Amino acid sequence: MSTKKPNCMSIILVLVLVLCQCIRLKAQLQVGFYAASCSMAEFIVKDEVRKGVSSDKGMAAGLLRMHFHDCFVRGCDGSVLIDSTPSNTAEKDSPANNPSLRGYEIIDNAKARLEASCKGVVSCADILAFAARDSVEMTGGLGYDVPxxxxxxxxxxxxxxQANLPAPTLNVNQLTQMFANKGFTQEEMVTLSGGHTIGRSHCTSFSARLYSFNTTVSQDPSLDPTYATQLKQQCPQGSxxxxxxxxxxxxxxxxxxxxYYRDILANKGLFGSDQTLMTNTATANQVNQNVRNPMLWSRNFADAMVKMGRIGVLTGNNGEIRAKCRVINS
Structure with missing residues (x-):
């Protein structure tokens, strides 16, 4: 029987591998992450979202968009919630976010309750991810587990x-590339575009389609004429x-x-970036498929939202847990 003892290098290598595995596991997102540290976390967030949506149904779309706009810029780190300062214009005050995003007070209310219950435990980024899921569920979409x-x-x-959020004027190839930059397939891009099924848009985001489409025609020819007339009544030129x-x-x-997809089939996609989905065979087929099979889209949307919630996340010892979502810790 051999009595050869393992050398020191072998022991050190095993310890390093175990340590790396522990660090990797610690850094992963997990469903039920707050089960032990703040068991009421998701309930508190959902309660605040429910109150907000009950008083204003549009808040659901605001929270969903806010999560999207957060994740596509610097990853899902809650940076969209930070207020501007005299020396810095923050994300929320860019033309793409102000005044289109809303629901900040719902996040603030949830954070205040969580700080009172579990001080310094639940991140603003997680609150926003939970709130987006709750918004989808409260407006008729499928619920899903958020790690x-x-x-x-x-x-x-x-x-x-500008370099990270898709503009409402992008064509299908530009959209495909922008989503690919974030790790999504073209199919996932079409799926996530369905988030436009709730909420509203300011006239300034699409008025060029009505009055100054290009040098040849003033009105986008891909827009249903009757719908265009209606939009002009709601959004007068020059307003x-x-x-x-x-x-x-x-x-x-x-x-x-x-x-949303039914509107696109009827040439009533509000943004150019919506209607452009009909200009590509693959994306047009997917639009038709989603209309035919709503449950399939709902499942795919839930899966895509979970994937989006993993973009560029800070975990482990990276970043911080803000005491207030609007300001970084001093």
């Missing part, structure tokens, strides 16, 4: 927005009123369903 463990970033720059808004989905703007 927690994100930590909050300390940097928020309005200058980061600078920032409060003029129209629903993104013509028939069910408060319900997470496939109405």
């Amino acid at each position: 927690g463990g994100r930590r909050d970033g300390r940097i928020s720059l309005a200058s980061d927005i 600078t009123n920032p409060n003029l808004v129209v629903p993104m989905d013509t028939l069910s703007p408060s319900t997470t369903d496939v109405g």
Whole structure:
């Protein structure tokens, strides 16, 4: 029988491998992340979202968009929640986010309750991810498990927005590339675009399609003429009123369903970046498929939201747990 003892290098190598595995596991997002440290975390967030949506159904779309706009810029780190300072214009005050995003007070309320119950435990980034899921579920979409463990970033720059958020004027190839930059397939891009099924848009985001489409025609020829007339009544040419808004989905703007895709088939996609999905065979086929099989889209949307919630996350010892979501810790 051999009595040869393992050498020191072998022992050290095993210890290093075990340590690396522990660190890797600690850094992963996990469903039920707060089960032991703050067991009421997700319930508290859902309760605040429910109160917000009960008083204003549009808050659901605001929270869903906020999560999307957060994750696509610097990853899902809650940076979209940070207020501007005299020396820095933050993400929330970029033209793409202000005044279109809303629901910040719902996040603030949830954070205040969580700090009172579990001080310094639940990140703003996780609150936003939970709130987006709750918004989808409360408007008729499928609920889904959201893994927690994100930590909050300390940097928020309005200058980061343009290169990372898809503009409402992008064509299908540009959209495909922008989503690919974040790790999504073209199919997932079409699926996530369905988030436009709830909420509203300011007239300034699409008025060029009505009055100054290009040098040849003033009105986008891909837009249903009757719908265009209706939009012109709601969004008069030259108006600078920032409060003029129209629903993104013509028939069910408060319900997470496939109405968005039905509108596209009827040439009533509000943004150029919506209607462009019909200009590509693969994406047009998917639009038709989603209309035919709403449950399939709902499942795919839930899966895509979970994937989106993993973009560029800070975990482990990276980032921080902000005491207030609007300001970084001093």
